[in-house]
Amino acid sequence: MRRIPVSLAVAVTATVALCCGGGGLVVAAGTMTGGSPNKPRTQNASTQCGTAANIPTVKRDTPKVAGFNARQIENAATIVKVGQDLEVPPRGWIIAVATAMQESSLDNLGHLGEDNDHDSLGLFQQRPSQGWGTPEQVRDPVYASKKFYQALLKVPDWQTMPLTRAAQTVQRSAYPDAYAKHEPKATEIVDKITGGASKTAVTAQVAGRCAKPDEVTSGGWVRPVDAPVGSGYRTAERPDHQGVDLSTRRGVPVRAAAAGTVIHMECDKAEIGYNCDRDGSPSTPGCGWYLDIRHSGNWVTRYCHLLRKPLVGTGDKVTAGQQIGLLGTSGHSSGPHLHFEVHKNGGRTKATAINPVKFMADRGAPLGEGKRA
Numbered sequence: 001m002r003r004i005p006v007s008l009a010v011a012v013t014a015t016v017a018l019c020c021g022g023g024g025l026v027v028a029a030g031t032m033t034g035g036s037p038n039k040p041r042t043q044n045a046s047t048q049c050g051t052a053a054n055i056p057t058v059k060r061d062t063p064k065v066a067g068f069n070a071r072q073i074e075n076a077a078t079i080v081k082v083g084q085d086l087e088v089p090p091r092g093w094i095i096a097v098a099t100a101m102q103e104s105s106l107d108n109l110g111h112l113g114e115d116n117d118h119d120s121l122g123l124f125q126q127r128p129s130q131g132w133g134t135p136e137q138v139r140d141p142v143y144a145s146k147k148f149y150q151a152l153l154k155v156p157d158w159q160t161m162p163l164t165r166a167a168q169t170v171q172r173s174a175y176p177d178a179y180a181k182h183e184p185k186a187t188e189i190v191d192k193i194t195g196g197a198s199k200t201a202v203t204a205q206v207a208g209r210c211a212k213p214d215e216v217t218s219g220g221w222v223r224p225v226d227a228p229v230g231s232g233y234r235t236a237e238r239p240d241h242q243g244v245d246l247s248t249r250r251g252v253p254v255r256a257a258a259a260g261t262v263i264h265m266e267c268d269k270a271e272i273g274y275n276c277d278r279d280g281s282p283s284t285p286g287c288g289w290y291l292d293i294r295h296s297g298n299w300v301t302r303y304c305h306l307l308r309k310p311l312v313g314t315g316d317k318v319t320a321g322q323q324i325g326l327l328g329t330s331g332h333s334s335g336p337h338l339h340f341e342v343h344k345n346g347g348r349t350k351a352t353a354i355n356p357v358k359f360m361a362d363r364g365a366p367l368g369e370g371k372r373a
């Protein structure tokens with residue numbers, strides 16, 4: 001079934017001369033508004049990528065995280081600190097905290113009597129009978145964290161695979177997808193404890209080295225294309241523009257902004273007889289070749305106006321930074337650019353669209369050009 005909202009979101013501006021376009025005109029128009037929404041906010045992101053200094057014990061100054069008490073956050077801090085002491089890169093800290101959230105809600109669980117799952121104990125619900133250690137050992141948060149990290153480091157490509165798969169490989173859980181839902185909160189907790197370590201480059205060994213523009217962050221995000229932000233999100237001129245336009249050369253790779261699953265891919269044929277394989281125009285309606293990816297945390301990213309049929313289809317799993325297509329100008333478009341949207345709550349409509357510039361800057365993967373420190 002064709003989804004009307006896509007066409008509406010993009011095509012409603014068809015009467016505006018400078019619609020979805022690349023080139024200097026659009027950039028100039030964006031500048032003229034004096035609008036901050038169009039300006040990439042690289043400044044903020046560069047200063048908060050965690051610290052390589054020793055993470056303090058947080059007993060006296062436990063950060064506040066909604067939904068968690070001080071004891072739970074202290075347990076998270078212990079997990080992070082052990083990771084740092086073992087020189088596990090920050091991506092591992094997020095995976096470990098998300099795993100403990102799923103296994104124990106960050107509570108160092110003792111034996112729960114009849115409710116206990118086999119002989120599972122402690123923050124990671126490790127089982128003495130499976131060789132994780134004695135019951136006393138696995139209830140020691142430092143020991144338990146150490147054992148988790150040792151197992152994680154043996155998983156090939158753990159830093160680039162989806163968090164839930166890395167966690168599942170270590171835990172051998174009966175619920176392999178259960179860890180994914182904890183990723184955003186685990187990221188938030190690690191950031192509060194470390195001052196933004198999720199923005200450290202995923203390849204960095206220590207916290208504090210911000211991801212470069214085309215590197216994936218430890219939180220698992222990367223900008224989808226190397227291009228300046230042209231026409232912005234819901235500007236005065238285009239209040240129904242639900243994303244941003246990233247304008248650059250035709251044919252450059254477009255990449256998945258984070259790991260996830262493609263939930264929709266099609267040629268948005270709002271005009272009869274248009275197959276998306278030729279360039280669109282300001283009078284062509286629709287998104288052209290486009291796709292939507294759902295990420296953990298139920299975020300959805302959308303990529304419009306691709307040059308050809310995307311390299312991935314509905315149901316495919318993608319990793320962060322994986323090439324998904326080529327930048328083009330199919331559909332409602334006046335020049336080569338990527339129209340990029342971010343949606344919350346798993347949505348795909350106007351009601352769920354949020355500002356991609358802010359969203360990506362907050363994750364240490366700001367849109368737009370420019371080097372970060």
Ligand SMILES: [Zn+2]
Pocket residue numbers: 020021231241243244245338339340
């Ligand atoms: Zn656009």
